[in-house]
Amino acid sequence: MKLKIKDMDIATGGPLVAVMNNKDAMKFDIHHLDRIKIKKGKKVETVVVGIAESSKAMPEGRIGVYEEVVDSLKLKNNDKVSIMLARKPLSIEFIRKKLDGKTLNKNEIDQIVWDIVHNKLSESELTFFVAACYTNLMSIDETIMLTKAIAKHGATLKLGKYPVIDKHSIGGIPGNRTTMVLVPIIAAAGLTMPKTSSRSITSPAGTADAMEVLAKVSFPINKMKEIIMKTNGCIVWGGSLNLAPADDKIITVERTLEIDAESQLLASIMAKKYSASSTHILIDIPIGNGGKVKNKEEALKLKQAFEEVGKRLRKHVRVMITDGKQPIGNGIGPALEARDVLWVLRRDKRRPLDLERKCIAMAAEILKMTGIKDSKSKAMEILESGKAYKKMKEIIKAQNGKIFDPDRIRIGKFELDIKAGKSGVVKGIDNRTIARLARVAGAPADKGAGIYLYKHVNDKIKKGEKLFTIYSESKHKLRFVKEAIKKLPGTIAIK
Amino acid sequence: MKLKIKDMDIATGGPLVAVMNNKDAMKFDIHHLDRIKIKKGKKVETVVVGIAESSKAMPEGRIGVYEEVVDSLKLKNNDKVSIMLARKPLSIEFIRKKLDGKTLNKNEIDQIVWDIVHNKLSESELTFFVAACYTNLMSIDETIMLTKAIAKHGATLKLGKYPVIDKHSIGGIPGNRTTMVLVPIIAAAGLTMPKTSSRSITSPAGTADAMEVLAKVSFPINKMKEIIMKTNGCIVWGGSLNLAPADDKIITVERTLEIDAESQLLASIMAKKYSASSTHILIDIPIGNGGKVKNKEEALKLKQAFEEVGKRLRKHVRVMITDGKQPIGNGIGPALEARDVLWVLRRDKRRPLDLERKCIAMAAEILKMTGIKDSKSKAMEILESGKAYKKMKEIIKAQNGKIFDPDRIRIGKFELDIKAGKSGVVKGIDNRTIARLARVAGAPADKGAGIYLYKHVNDKIKKGEKLFTIYSESKHKLRFVKEAIKKLPGTIAIK
Numbered sequence: 001m002k003l004k005i006k007d008m009d010i011a012t013g014g015p016l017v018a019v020m021n022n023k024d025a026m027k028f029d030i031h032h033l034d035r036i037k038i039k040k041g042k043k044v045e046t047v048v049v050g051i052a053e054s055s056k057a058m059p060e061g062r063i064g065v066y067e068e069v070v071d072s073l074k075l076k077n078n079d080k081v082s083i084m085l086a087r088k089p090l091s092i093e094f095i096r097k098k099l100d101g102k103t104l105n106k107n108e109i110d111q112i113v114w115d116i117v118h119n120k121l122s123e124s125e126l127t128f129f130v131a132a133c134y135t136n137l138m139s140i141d142e143t144i145m146l147t148k149a150i151a152k153h154g155a156t157l158k159l160g161k162y163p164v165i166d167k168h169s170i171g172g173i174p175g176n177r178t179t180m181v182l183v184p185i186i187a188a189a190g191l192t193m194p195k196t197s198s199r200s201i202t203s204p205a206g207t208a209d210a211m212e213v214l215a216k217v218s219f220p221i222n223k224m225k226e227i228i229m230k231t232n233g234c235i236v237w238g239g240s241l242n243l244a245p246a247d248d249k250i251i252t253v254e255r256t257l258e259i260d261a262e263s264q265l266l267a268s269i270m271a272k273k274y275s276a277s278s279t280h281i282l283i284d285i286p287i288g289n290g291g292k293v294k295n296k297e298e299a300l301k302l303k304q305a306f307e308e309v310g311k312r313l314r315k316h317v318r319v320m321i322t323d324g325k326q327p328i329g330n331g332i333g334p335a336l337e338a339r340d341v342l343w344v345l346r347r348d349k350r351r352p353l354d355l356e357r358k359c360i361a362m363a364a365e366i367l368k369m370t371g372i373k374d375s376k377s378k379a380m381e382i383l384e385s386g387k388a389y390k391k392m393k394e395i396i397k398a399q400n401g402k403i404f405d406p407d408r409i410r411i412g413k414f415e416l417d418i419k420a421g422k423s424g425v426v427k428g429i430d431n432r433t434i435a436r437l438a439r440v441a442g443a444p445a446d447k448g449a450g451i452y453l454y455k456h457v458n459d460k461i462k463k464g465e466k467l468f469t470i471y472s473e474s475k476h477k478l479r480f481v482k483e484a485i486k487k488l489p490g491t492i493a494i495k
Numbered sequence: 496m497k498l499k500i501k502d503m504d505i506a507t508g509g510p511l512v513a514v515m516n517n518k519d520a521m522k523f524d525i526h527h528l529d530r531i532k533i534k535k536g537k538k539v540e541t542v543v544v545g546i547a548e549s550s551k552a553m554p555e556g557r558i559g560v561y562e563e564v565v566d567s568l569k570l571k572n573n574d575k576v577s578i579m580l581a582r583k584p585l586s587i588e589f590i591r592k593k594l595d596g597k598t599l600n601k602n603e604i605d606q607i608v609w610d611i612v613h614n615k616l617s618e619s620e621l622t623f624f625v626a627a628c629y630t631n632l633m634s635i636d637e638t639i640m641l642t643k644a645i646a647k648h649g650a651t652l653k654l655g656k657y658p659v660i661d662k663h664s665i666g667g668i669p670g671n672r673t674t675m676v677l678v679p680i681i682a683a684a685g686l687t688m689p690k691t692s693s694r695s696i697t698s699p700a701g702t703a704d705a706m707e708v709l710a711k712v713s714f715p716i717n718k719m720k721e722i723i724m725k726t727n728g729c730i731v732w733g734g735s736l737n738l739a740p741a742d743d744k745i746i747t748v749e750r751t752l753e754i755d756a757e758s759q760l761l762a763s764i765m766a767k768k769y770s771a772s773s774t775h776i777l778i779d780i781p782i783g784n785g786g787k788v789k790n791k792e793e794a795l796k797l798k799q800a801f802e803e804v805g806k807r808l809r810k811h812v813r814v815m816i817t818d819g820k821q822p823i824g825n826g827i828g829p830a831l832e833a834r835d836v837l838w839v840l841r842r843d844k845r846r847p848l849d850l851e852r853k854c855i856a857m858a859a860e861i862l863k864m865t866g867i868k869d870s871k872s873k874a875m876e877i878l879e880s881g882k883a884y885k886k887m888k889e890i891i892k893a894q895n896g897k898i899f900d901p902d903r904i905r906i907g908k909f910e911l912d913i914k915a916g917k918s919g920v921v922k923g924i925d926n927r928t929i930a931r932l933a934r935v936a937g938a939p940a941d942k943g944a945g946i947y948l949y950k951h952v953n954d955k956i957k958k959g960e961k962l963f964t965i966y967s968e969s970k971h972k973l974r975f976v977k978e979a980i981k982k983l984p985g986t987i988a989i990k
Contacts, residue, residue: 008505010514010559011552012545019505027940031696033751050507057506057562064505067552096752099630124751127619131626135594201526256528256619257591445522 001028003063005079011067014249016047016119019064020083025051028085033122035086038069040079045072046086048122068119091115092125098132106145113149116246123253130253130264138263140305144312146263150271155221155242157194157276159228163316163370165193166278167362168269170302171203172291174435174451175329175352178284179207180235180341181359181383184392186366187233188382194228194276196238201255204438204450205334208237213338213409213447215401227398234395243275244268260292262302266309273315280316280369282362286324290431296321318369322358326429326457329355333443333450335409336471342406345389354456356383412441412448412471414478418485423463424494426455433491437470440484446473455492467492496523498558500574506562509744511542511614514559520546523580528617530581533564535574540567541581543617563614586610587620593627601640608644611741618748625748625759633758635800639807641758645766650716650737652689652771654723658811658865660688661773662857663764665797666698667786669930669946670824670847673779674702675730675836676854676878679887681861682728683877689723689771691733696750699933699945700829703732708833708904708942710896722893729890738770739763755787757797761804768810775811775864777857781819785926791816813864817853821924821952824850828938828945830904831966837901840884849951851878907936907943907966909973913980915989918958921950923988932965932986935979941968950987962987 003024018038020030030036032051037044047069052058063083065075075081094108104112112129115121121129138146165186169176179195186193197207197217208217217237219227224241227234239248247268254260273281283306285299293299303319310317329352331340343351344359360379367375382388393404403409434451442449453468455461468491472478485491498519513533515525525531527546532539542564547553558578560570570576589603599607607624610616616624633641660681664671674690681688692702692712703712712732714722719736722729734743742763749755768776778801780794788794798814805812824847826835838846839854855874862870877883888899898904929946937944948963950956963986967973980986 008503009552010503011547011549031750032747052506054506054562057504067549092752096754099626099752099754101630122751123618124622124748127622128626128752131594131623132630135596135627135630252527253619255526256617257587257594257623259591259594 001083006062006064007077008064018047019050021058021060037084037086039082089115089120095129101136109145110149113246117153134261143263146267147270150246151274161192163279167282169284173286173324174327174332177337183233184388185363188387188391193233200444204443209334209444210337211235214403215396215399231394244271283319286322288324291324332438334447336450339406339409412473414472416470420461427495428493441472496578501557501559502572503559513542514545516553516555532579532581534577584610584615590624596631604640605644608741612648629756638758641762642765646769656687658774662777664779668781668819669822669827672832678728679883680858683882683886688728695939699938704829704939705832706730709898710891710894726889739766778814781817783819786819827933829942831945834901907968909967911965915956919989922990928986936967
């Protein structure tokens with residue numbers, strides 16, 4: 001069958017998709033979500049078909065193609081193409097196998113990941129894979145194969161250095177901006193730490209969002225390498241590097257149901273470390289409300305899985321289980337967190353000591369892993385001597401940044417103080433509510449928006465004293481915060 | 496945020512979808528597959544958002560909307576609309592609950608079905624629901640709630656008659672065109688049988704495809720009612736009646752992985768019977784290769800489930816387990832099957848006796864269920880006296896058909912005889928291969944295409960005698976058949 005191209009002038013953001021009129025589809029026995037081959041000249045591409053019910057949506061004799069197909073076949077409006085029914089990708093059978101509770105082998109997992117990366121699966125098929133791995137948890141063997149496959153079908157960073165340090169904090173705890181303190185300490189110690197971070201998905205800020213307040217974070221992989229060669233470290237956004245493109249697509253689907261299968265969490269984190277050729281990896285598992293890990297039992301199980309996967313991938317993996325029952329640091333939101341970090345690095349008296357303590361403990365653990373003795377004193381010395389701050393300035397400069405002075409960071413000019421209704425001791429801070437309010441105030445899109453905490457758990461407070469300030473970049477959003485806070489009482493519990 | 500409408504001029508066939516530029520999305524912290532509310536005047540609709548990465552795909556300041564959204568909000572190109580972030584539909588939480596292996600209650604199932612029917616779920620979310628029910632099988636209670644919810648959120652057929660007869664054959668066996676013989680027998684017996692059938696999805700013909708050779712099959716529900724009031728029966732396509740729209744959407748997703756959860760199979764079949772107000776239902780479960788049910792154990796389990804669901808829905812349900820190890824009847828493909836049916840009804844000596852025997856057994860079972868004595872002789876008498884054929888003519892006329900004479904049915908003019916390579920006895924006929932060849936020949940889209948079998952299992956055959964003929968409406972497709980048959984040896988086993 002020959003059809004005329006209609007350029008839909010729109011991208012799907014992934015799957016290769018075309019649209020046919022239902023009469024054309026019927027003639028060829030093609031159903032919604034079937035696959036067809038589109039042939040133009042010698043070029044052939046397999047796409048998933050949507051069926052338009054009306055000829056207004058798609059006239060007979062025409063086939064609508066989305067940008068990914070236009071690009072792949074170099075199509076123009078009104079080009080004539082041939083259409084053939086195509087077979088489903090190989091991985092469909094393997095996805096069904098996993099859905100049936102069976103174990104996948106290396107080739108099967110590899111094929112699935114290849115098909116994901118090359119946009120061969122429809123949204124529905126990819127979802128079946130995610131659901132299958134969620135309900136029929138992958139074994140450690142499968143998780144390792146998945147990790148390697150995700151890393152293999154993406155870019156890799158080769159530095160020719162040893163050791164190469166990496167760290168990852170499991171998300172969900174507001175603040176907790178350890179990476180921006182750790183990288184300069186480790187790099188100042190002479191070790192290589194090529195850190196890629198994510199932007200916020202559901203939190204008030206990711207490390208990439210906070211670092212972006214001080215410097216650029218989006219670089220191609222060769223530029224990232226240059227930065228590392230110059231400074232020993234970097235703090236960049238992982239999203240533009242294509243280190244684990246399959247994982248990025250899997251996460252998009254997971255978000256629709258807010259699920260996160262343990263095997264996919266492991267593979268997702270470890271694949272990126274594997275692609276970055278890391279040799280020594282520290283994993284931070286904070287336990288707390290609003291976090292991914294709710295209790296010690298879950299944390300220990302996850303710790304064991306990380307250690308096992310690490311061993312099998314021949315990586316040095318150390319896991320710290322940490323306290324995540326309240327925000328870490330005082331600032332919540334990109335600018336407020338970046339300011340906390342610079343205060344710690346500059347030994348400013350306003351620095352949050354909880355964040356500093358945690359960073360020193362993590363840095364000591366990393367240094368110890370690489371065989372450095374008295375690692376805690378060493379980490380402390382690097383921080384106190386100003387070497388870490390000096391290194392951070394180098395990194396900021398290398399990443400085209402200009403802000404080194406925390407007082408030059410722009411914080412939202414509209415503010416609202418929340419004061420204690422009674423005197424007593426702070427008994428708890430609700431991570432979820434803090435995160436929610438910071439987001440309503442505009443974080444992470446509005447860099448200056450967020451929350452600044454004056455009190456942490458066990459601090460004494462007097463009636464009328466400030467608990468926290470909410471910052472916003474617009475009056476409008478601050479009004480939303482005022483409304484939201486009425487519905488969210490008990491952000492901070494005092495007894 | 497205010498955006499200007501870009502009419503995408505394309506339907507999704509279901510979900511309400513809009514597309515935004517990634518910069519606009521970032522400003523509002525909106526991610527791919529998030530939901531937003533679009534407001535125009537007083538009208539508000541919640542849609543799923545796709546994010547376009549380039550401004551070519553979607554310029555800043557504009558929002559692309561698919562037909563379903565255009566219709567719902569009565570939008571025009573360049574209309575200004577307001578955008579707000581929206582919450583996910585209620586059912587997302589329930590879908591996650593099922594995915595976590597928990598049991599759903601009536602309200603939760605009802606909400607999911609409502610959201611499916613009203614296009615509130617994205618393709619990915621609907622897929623999670625299907626996957627959840629597949630891996631965590633629904634209980635009988637849940638299946639009944641699902642059945643009622645599917646029926647409730649769709650059209651219903653009320654005839655004010657008792658009894659109302661219905662039947663369903665579980666698919667996968669080529670031929671097996673029992674409905675077209677049964678409906679005229681039962682209707683001639685004075686009982687009401689408003690039969691809705693499906694078109695083929697993966698087989699060479701569905702009942703609706705075969706009936707369409709003789710008459711129209713697509714009617715609105717009030718016209719269907721008229722036909723039944725006039726003739727006691729009908730054989731129409733269920734797809735245009737909107738009896739179980741949720742089920743139609745679920746099936747589309749199941750097809751992508753070719754899975755069929757038992758609970759959804761039950762709910763799918765029974766919901767349609769429930770919507771049609773059927774009181775007496777006969778279920779035919781054929782066991783055989785290529786069929787949905789592979790062995791007696793599975794068949795008995797399914798029988799029990801059908802009986803239990805029937806009882807709980809206060810319906811008379813009888814289940815027959817039948818032999819499906821070879822095609823039923825001689826013709827495979829819409830026209831060839833319709834001819835078989837008319838031959839049986841007209842007592843033509845060319846009629847397939849296996850199909851006739853099966854139809855008599857089924858008709859007898861139905862008559863017995865309604866309290867008619869000597870039901871087998873009664874069914875036989877109706878068929879042999881020509882009353883069934885007379886009734887079929889009435890039904891064909893009522894459905895705007897004109898073909899009553901089997902010799903006027905147009906069979907594909909290109910043919911290929913397949914002959915026995917040796918003498919012996921037919922030991923087996925591979926259902927899947929027969930179905931595949933008939934489809935390659937053009938069935939069901941080419942009504943005249945298909946296969947005519949001369950031999951069934953246990954028949955003697957001499958070397959060089961015809962096993963079957965393949966019919967096609969084009970030379971081109973017959974050439975495909977010749978290629979396919981080389982790769983598919985052993986269609987019929989002779990020993």
